[in-house]
Amino acid sequence: MSVAKHSKQHWKKSLFPWLLLAPSLLLLLFVVGGPIIGTIFLSFTDWDGIKAPSFVGLENFSRLIHDKTFYIALANNIKWMAIFLTIPVIMALIVALLISKIARGKLFYRTVTFIPYILSTVVTAKLWSLIYNPFSGVNTALEDWGLDFLAQSWIGDSAIALFSVAFADLWHFWGFLVVLFLMGMQQLDKSIEEAAVVEGAGRLRVFWHVTLPQLRPTLVLIYMLLIIWSFAAFDYVYIMTQGGPGKSTELLATYMYDLAIYNYQPGYASTVALTMGLFAGLVIIGFRFIQKKGWDV
Amino acid sequence: MKNKVTVVLLLMVIALITSACGGANDNDAAQTDDEAVEISWMTYPPFTPEYETMLKDQIAAFEDEHPNIKIDWITNDDAVQLTRQQLAAGAGPDVVYADGPMTLRRFASAGYLEPLTDQVDTYKWNDRFYDWALSTGYQDGELYGLPKSYESVVVWYNKDMFAENGWDIPTNLKELQSLNQTIQDEDIIPIAFGASDYRASNEWALTLMYNAYLGKDAMKDVISTEMKWNDDLVKEATQTWVDMWQNGDVSDKQSHAITNDDAWSLFNNGQAAMKIEGTWASNRVMGDAQNFDVGFFVMPALREGIEENIPLALGGSTGINANSEHKEEAIVFLDWLHDIEASEMEVKLGTFNPLVDLDIANVEDVAPITKDIFNEITSYMEKDQVGYASWTYWPPSANYYLWDNIEAVFIGQMSVDELLDQVQKEAEKDKEEGLLFEFE
Structure with missing residues (x-):
């Protein structure tokens, strides 16, 4: 093989693909890398969004350590994550399992569960705000049915407001998980399941020992997405409660937004944003770790 | 570069x-x-x-x-x-x-x-x-x-309801509290107010209450930090509003759970007798939303010895x-x-x-x-009885902290003292940064 031919092949194999990828990579670097660098830079400044930023060293981080609202928001994010890692996942898994066993009408049930997901966030949040309205929402129906004891100030009671908002998001979101599980179930090796049944295993045992282990890659993906999304949660809280009552539904993202937009502190808001990025980074590192341990992720 | x-x-x-x-x-x-x-x-x-x-x-x-x-x-x-x-x-x-x-x-x-x-x-x-x-x-x-x-903030009210029940526009704090109780006794919400979709609107009510309780001169002193935000007078003004809220006078203690539109619905449906909002709300009462006459009144002076005023803003x-x-x-x-x-x-x-x-x-x-x-x-401008609305005159960080946390005081997560101590700190920060309103 001539040197020229070898060089041409080398070019084709190793450099040409990168050349094709270059525009996308440059765009990615600009769109993702730029704001990340900007956020890191701003977190060390006192920028008010108007005047030129001044470097303040670790002052913002010191403030963060003593910031009560940050801890409240962080705790709420963790609660939010706990809700989303359990309720919708269990609901979606059960429903997907049931739908997968149906011979006729599968498409209908799949569509019904997925419909809420195609509604826009604003529409869903406004809809649930109406449902939670203490003067005209679900409370009125409960009172009409003689179930007054169930009537609550759904987003006005600090003890349940976060769960009420999360439930609205969950209602909108869980159909997406159903679809992910159904896709995962389509990849299952049916012969293993059939073998287990022949061996006399009951439905629950088949599910626990055969189906669920095979769904592990889907579950891991879902958990990774849910954890990262939980730390970025913003829209439902912002539309329905804006973090209230008090700080009962304040999340890191809503707190950051308030600081940057209402309180003219995008410098400090960047510090809060950085912590959100750090949490997301830790999650990804964690999943990379379990992947290296041999999990099929 | x-x-x-x-x-x-x-x-x-x-x-x-x-x-x-x-x-x-x-x-x-x-x-x-x-x-x-x-x-x-x-x-x-x-x-x-x-x-x-x-x-x-x-x-x-x-x-x-x-x-x-x-x-x-x-x-x-x-x-x-x-x-x-x-x-x-x-x-x-x-x-x-x-x-x-x-x-x-x-x-x-x-x-x-x-x-x-x-x-x-x-x-x-x-x-x-x-x-x-x-x-x-x-x-x-x-x-x-x-x-x-x-613009300013006023109290909009259902004129027909007031006339039918023989209710008078209050002229002091005692009359306001008594009116609220009378209205509640009729199973009607005295004041409609909603902030769940725009929590900053809490500053409308705070503007109204502070100007009415402090009076224009003391309000000006507080804004310029000559009087502290955690002064007893400001505490009394805040407590008065918190007491009214906790007494159920304001949206039946649900102002933080309903939107401003919801609050207007309560007013339009006759479930509430009054509504606190800016004069810009005249657009809402010019259409057919209400099947009754709507009027407005300036919040009376809520403390002895001061003149009532209308808080102004741009x-x-x-x-x-x-x-x-x-x-x-x-x-x-x-x-x-x-x-x-x-x-x-x-x-x-x-x-x-x-x-x-x-x-x-x-x-x-x-x-x-x-x-x-x-x-x-x-007429209030001619009489020189004008106060100072938050979104034009108050120190910005102090104002933000106030409206951002007043609901926490309503529901008992924070005390009035804690709120105003922090507001004072924020006002001092605003002063250091040259953000206080410069009165001529």
């Missing part, structure tokens, strides 16, 4: 932060004309179709009078935030709209606005505007913007971009926006520019409620 890199990075970060909530641009650009100079002007989208028509009429009238100037009117849901980002990058509209004097002054102190002091005599602005209004556009002795639309301020290539033309448009012809067009929709010669009697087709509001505010 370093500065340019910094600015680009800042813009990208801001774009990231605001992208989730930003709206789309809606360019209503004027027709391109090669010979005409084009001036850009960005505002929030008009809140009613009538307002949009009026603004378009204003622009058309201006362009008729000034064929050499075309207006590129841009609307954006986050107009002020977007302007802020654009100005930081050395760009932005020629005519800069700010959502009040405080924002205008922030822009001015950053060097984004063109000083207009030399134009004061040229356009006779000293004679045209009320002194209190024009003074809000000054920063370090230079004028940077003109005042737009003054709904907007407008200046000229220091980087504009057409400053001269932009100033012509700015002046026109605030002259008597344009202002009379706005009066019909309940927007009052602070012009000395603006007389509502000269304007046709004005709704009676709009006339009443205009005349009421004017």
Whole structure:
């Protein structure tokens, strides 16, 4: 093989693909890398969004350590994550399992569960705000049915407001998980399941020992997405409660937004944003770790 | 070069932060004309179709009078935030709209606005505007913007309900508390108020209560930090509002769980007797939403020995971009926006520019409620019984902390003392940063 031919092949194999990828990579670097660098830079400044930023060293981080609202928001994010890692996942898994066993009408049930997901966030949040309205929402129906004891100030009671908002998001979101599980179930090796049944295993045992282990890659993906999304949660809280009552539904993202937009502190808001990025980074590192341990992720 | 890199990075970060909530641009650009100079002007989208028509009429009238100037009117849901980002990058509209004097002054102190002091005599602005209004556009002795639309916060009430039940408008705190109890006894909510969709609206109620309890002089002392925000008097004012809320007088203790529209529904349906909101709400009572007569009253003095007052604010301020290539033309448009012809067009929709010669009697087709509001505010101005609304006068960080945390006090997560101690700290920070309102 001539040197020229070898060089041409080398070019084709190793450099040409990168050349094709270059525009996308440059765009990615600009769109993702730029704001990340900007956020890191701003977190060390006192920028008010108007005047030129001044470097303040670790002052913002010191403030963060003593910031009560940050801890409240962080705790709420963790609660939010706990809700989303359990309720919708269990609901979606059960429903997907049931739908997968149906011979006729599968498409209908799949569509019904997925419909809420195609509604826009604003529409869903406004809809649930109406449902939670203490003067005209679900409370009125409960009172009409003689179930007054169930009537609550759904987003006005600090003890349940976060769960009420999360439930609205969950209602909108869980159909997406159903679809992910159904896709995962389509990849299952049916012969293993059939073998287990022949061996006399009951439905629950088949599910626990055969189906669920095979769904592990889907579950891991879902958990990774849910954890990262939980730390970025913003829209439902912002539309329905804006973090209230008090700080009962304040999340890191809503707190950051308030600081940057209402309180003219995008410098400090960047510090809060950085912590959100750090949490997301830790999650990804964690999943990379379990992947290296041999999990099929 | 370093500065340019910094600015680009800042813009990208801001774009990231605001992208989730930003709206789309809606360019209503004027027709391109090669010979005409084009001036850009960005505002929030008009809140009613009538307002949009009026603004378009204003622009058309201006362009008729000034064929050499075309207006590129841009609307954006986050107009002020977007302007802020654009100005930081050395760009932005020629005519800069700010959502009040405080924002205008922030822009001015950053060097984004063109000083207009030399134009004061040229356009006779000293004679045209009320002194209190024009003074809000000054920063370090230079004028940077003109005042737009003054407003206040009042108590709207169901006139028919009051008449049927023989209820009188209260004249002091005791009467207000007694009225609230009487209304509650009839299974009606005394005051409708909702803030779940816009928690900053808590400042409307705080403005009303603080001015009514402190009086205009003490309010001014607090704003200028001559009196502390955690002074006993401010504590009493705050506690009075908290007590009313906890007594169920305000949306049956659900103001934090309902939106402002929900609160209006309570009022419109006769489930609530009164509604606290700004004078801008006249638009809501001019249509057919209510099947009863709506009136309004100024919150009475809630403490012995002070006169009642009407807190004043400016709904907007407008200046000229220091980087504009057409400053001269932009100033012509700015002046026109605030002259008597344009202002009379706005009066019909309940927007009052602070012009000395603006007389509502000269304007046709004005709704009676709009006339009443205009005349009421004017009479208080003439009597010099005007207070200070939060969004124009109060220290910004202190004000933010107040409205951001008052609900925590309502529901017992925070005490009045804790709230006001922190507000005082925020006010001191504002003072250090030169953000206190400069009273002349």
